[in-house]
Amino acid sequence: MDKRPLKSELRSLLLATRNAMTAAQRAQSDAAISDRVLALHRAEPLRTLGVYWPIRSEPDLQNLYAELSAQGVSLALPFVLSKYQPLRFAAWKPGDPLEKDAMGIAVPANEKRFLLPEALLIPCVGFNAAAVRLGYGGGYYDRTLAVSPRPTAIGIAYECCRADFVSEPHDIPLDFVITEKGIIRLA
Numbered sequence: 001m002d003k004r005p006l007k008s009e010l011r012s013l014l015l016a017t018r019n020a021m022t023a024a025q026r027a028q029s030d031a032a033i034s035d036r037v038l039a040l041h042r043a044e045p046l047r048t049l050g051v052y053w054p055i056r057s058e059p060d061l062q063n064l065y066a067e068l069s070a071q072g073v074s075l076a077l078p079f080v081l082s083k084y085q086p087l088r089f090a091a092w093k094p095g096d097p098l099e100k101d102a103m104g105i106a107v108p109a110n111e112k113r114f115l116l117p118e119a120l121l122i123p124c125v126g127f128n129a130a131a132v133r134l135g136y137g138g139g140y141y142d143r144t145l146a147v148s149p150r151p152t153a154i155g156i157a158y159e160c161c162r163a164d165f166v167s168e169p170h171d172i173p174l175d176f177v178i179t180e181k182g183i184i185r186l187a
Contacts, residue, residue, distance in 0.1 A: 007137070007165060010134065011126070011134060014134070014160075026060070033061065033156060033178055033179065038067065048117040049075055050089045050120035052156075053106035055104075058156070059158065061156070075093055076115040078107075079108075079112065080101055080103050084143070089117050090108045091115050096110070118152065119152035121154050123155075123157070127155050127157050127163070129162075133174055133177075142171060142172050145172040146172060152176075153173075157178075173186055
């Protein structure tokens with residue numbers, strides 16, 4: 001019999017673990033994750049990148065976003081048009097005004113010019129050895145990754161959120177997971 005916790009229980013446990021990190025641990029980990037994203041960008045340069053605005057103690061990569069933007073990478077933030085549809089991505093650069101959407105997520109406030117990013121930074125509540133992401137349970141990123149053309153999916157997580165859970169048929173593995181400890185590439 002499988003003794004692993006249900007995804008809902010695991011999600012709560014991982015969020016509590018993430019929330020227990022000190023400000024210093026978080027800042028150090030965020031800087032290390034940013035360095036690894038920059039290393040990946042140097043190895044495989046991007047023109048467009050979907051990013052996220054941090055919520056619920058997710059890794060805060062705002063300094064990275066400013067650096068990538070200064071290097072000419074076009075950034076975009078996710079935008080929910082409809083609850084059961086893939087995410088859309090609105091062009092954004094650091095300093096642009098933001099507003100909360102219907103889901104309470106920060107999105108560009110002004111004209112929403114949509115982009116199709118070639119890669120996405122995707123926050124993870126948790127991730128497993130198969131590079132499958134555990135999110136908040138809404139399925140937005142899974143629906144987004146199921147659409148063609150599929151962007152490169154780069155999970156962003158703290159190492160303490162690595163977990164053992166069984167993937168479900170609708171789960172789509174990430175291409176990479178980047179933590180403060182390293183870059184995990186799906187073979």
